[in-house]
Amino acid sequence: MDFIDQLRALATRIASTKDLIQTEEATKNAMVMPFIQALGYNVFDPLEVTPELVADVGMKKGEKVDYAILSAGKPILLFECKKSGAELNVNHASQLFRYFHVTEARFGVLTNGIRYQFFTDLEQPNKMDEKPFLEFNILDFKDQEVDELKKFAKASFDVDTILVTANDLKYTRIIQNQLAEWMVNPSEDFVRLVAADHLAGKRFTPAVKEQFTAITKRAFQRLIGDRINDRLRVAMAPEHAAEAAPSTPEAAQQGPADPATDMAAITTTLEEIEGFHIVRAILRDLVSAKRIVMRDAQSYCAILLDDNNRKPICRLRFNNTARLVIGLMDDKNEERVSLADLDDIYKHADFLRKTVQGYL
Incomplete structure (x- = not known):
């Protein structure tokens, strides 16, 4: 079974059972362990997947991380788990932050069994970033996200490759979020930029700003609508262009x-x-x-x-x-x-x- 088919099968199972899973331990067993297994790691081999790996972090003794993926006896990927449906944010990753600092692992994952947030240390070496570079939702994912996730699979895991991808994904996310914000609420500087070639020396008055702000928002909406229509037309043509049988x-x-x-x-x-x-x-x-x-x-x-x-x-x-x-x-x-x-x-x-x- 291909990787994406394994994810789809897991998604189907989770969708039908998630409301029954009420504890963190149940989340680990029914959701997180199958996810790790789908990545190709043997969850029953403690030399490859170690649950509750213990380390001393400064004055704190016996710190544990829920799962550590090992290679040649060293952690390469850390998992911190919360119960199904729990909110995920940086405040819920305290153990992951501390453990990340004292191990050789370059990647940490915060998950509630449905959403997976992947972290690394792009901002400061050996200090986990506060924002994930990749997010994956097992109940709502795209093929492109599967391609990124597959880089963490046992068969293709390579630290340098993932770090290059992580850096690109980080800035792609920032720019994507900025563009999404401008679609709804374009900034004055952005409106000035797109209107500059059309004002022909006219002053950028409040009235002009209001006019071009509305135009910019409509242009964004039409651009996206046209792109969607174009892709759907290509997908449906030629064999899908007409219905197989006349309706009347x-x-x-x-x-x-x-x-x-x-x-x-x-x-x-x-x-x-x-x-x-x-x-x-x-x-x-x-x-x-x-x-x-x-x-x-x-x-x-x-x-x-x-x-x-x-x-x-x-x-x-x-x-x-x-x-x-x-x-x-x-x-x-x-x-x-x-x-x-x-x-x-x-x-x-x-x-x-x-x-x-x-x-x-």
């Missing part, structure tokens, strides 16, 4: 449509994308998220199991954003239900699950 007798009589024309007329909205991810979240404990596929068309956005027209899960009829409608599929018959907002999709979780279970 009239459509069948008209003959096959021109795929290029159809694609040009399709606009995948942000509401459809968000609705798709809500449906995926509802069904994640039943099937792998990658089996839930969105296929957009002019009149509605279909959500299918295994990208199969014969396995429709629901239809998102969001083209008129003033009236959101979901089509629930009952033995291929569609029942259209109005939604007050996207969160109303969760009210139909049982029906969506039943539909998918019928295909399984």
Whole structure:
């Protein structure tokens, strides 16, 4: 089983049992140990994975870290665990900070069994940074994050490679957070920068600032929306450009449509994308998220199991954003239900699950 498939299997198990896990010890056994094992380390070999490794730290005697991954008898990766659902912040990593200082390990992990925060010493040598350079959520991860996580696996672990990556990830995170902030609340300096070539010597008055601030925010939103649409169009073309069968007798009589024309007329909205991810979240404990596929068309956005027209899960009829409608599929018959907002999709979780279970 590939690494990513192991993570998906673990995610499915954790999603269905996390509410039953109430203690730190249960979190370690049911969540953290399987995670470490997925990285390729033998959790039953104390020469490779040592629980509660003890060290004296200054005046403190018998300090323990929950798990230490060893190589040639020396710690390379430290784990500090909190119970499932516990908040993770720098105040909860005191033991990890102290132990990091007195061992040769260059990486520390703070986790509650669902979220994993990876730390190193980019700011000051041999002193753990206060901010993680990588965060991984076992219940919500992207393929790119798996690629970064895989560098900690036993088969590919290399300190120098990870440190280079850590430095890049640190600044990528900082810039990403800054851009995210500017999308919502662009700073005056940023607005001045993007407006400079368009003012033609005009003064940057409060009125001009207000105008270009609003324009900058709209430009960000449209840029992201266009990029999402472009990626979805590429993903759906050419084999996904049109539906496999016409939906009405009239459509069948008209003959096959021109795929290029159809694609040009399709606009995948942000509401459809968000609705798709809500449906995926509802069904994640039943099937792998990658089996839930969105296929957009002019009149509605279909959500299918295994990208199969014969396995429709629901239809998102969001083209008129003033009236959101979901089509629930009952033995291929569609029942259209109005939604007050996207969160109303969760009210139909049982029906969506039943539909998918019928295909399984």
